[in-house]
Amino acid sequence: MRLKTVLLALILVAVAQAQPKTHIRDKLYFANGQPATGRLTITWPAFTSNGQTVAAGKMFVNVSGGVLDLSLYANDTAIPSGTSYAVQYSYTTGGQSLEYWIVPTTTATVTVAAIRTTTVPTPNLQITPGQIGQGGAYADQCLVWTGTAWQPSSCAAGESNAGELQGRNISSSAPSGGMVLTWNATTVQWEPQASNPVITGDVSKAAGSSAATVVALQGQAVASTTPVVGQMMQWSGAQWQPVVVRYGFSFSAQTTVTVPGATHNMGTADLLVTCYDTSTPPQIVEPDSIQINPTAFDVTINFTIPQSGRCVLR
DSSP, X not given: OHHHHHHHHHHHHHHHHSOOOXXXXXXXXXXXXXXXXXXXXXXXXXXXXXXXXXXXXXXXEEEBTTEEEEEEOOOTTOBXXXXXXXXXEEETTSOEEEEXXXXXXXXXXXXXXHHEESSOOOOOOOOOGGGOOOTTOOTTOEEEEOSSOEEEEOOOTTTSOOOEETTEEBOOOOOOTTEEEEEXXXXXXXXXXXXXXXXXXXXXXXXXXXXXEEOEETTEEBOOOOOOTTXXXXXXXXXXXXXXXXXXXXXXXXXXXXXXXXXXXXXXXXXXXXXXXXXXXXXXXXXXEEEEOTTTOOEEEEEEEEEEEEEEEO
């Protein structure tokens, strides 16, 4: 008696664990009104149906007197998504046809018309986060499509924190008001630093004027050149002088964009180039190559396919 009880319990557990199939029953007819006869060849890829693992396979179902009666695992919410049954009809009259079924999760009996799909589903490969390796990515980067492959890159503005600029690391130190981003050759990264240095140099006054004129900073000469809007002070090797630190321009449907050094007027080949498309918000577009003439400082930006948007030189 005890053995029978154990066996009954095991049978009940197996029945409870087995995922029920969806019952499909219908009557098929030829165009002349006669009940169809023949065979269905049903194939499917491997998928998971409501937690039930289904191996890829093929089955044959005979149709006699037009009656079609079978049960299949539901694939309306299958993993991977887009999974479908391919059904090949082979009639005794010699005709053949192919269609696809999406079988719903239901305890009710369904007809062929209810599961037939006119659009061939496209299976989608699903990857869990644990399957993706670092692949050279830095903290807070996003996975971006370059046009040929997926690779880690800076996230779009406003969506996440960028971990680098043009492939160069950015310090995680929090900036304070008035700071600017400065390249630190020692730590090999961009870091926030005060943009307004303390003036401890020579100061002179023009005759009859109360305005002070700074002629040196920490003992280093300051150029008398009149600055324009947007310029910042830069050390030339001999003196502090105003220079352009940012230059932006737009382009349309171009594969090559050239900005002469005399136009951007930055006077250096040590430039950073960032390009954006015309979307809202704008997305970063990675050029195929960037060349900077070491003498004239002309900047040439090349794209694999025509692009429209704007670029910023820094």
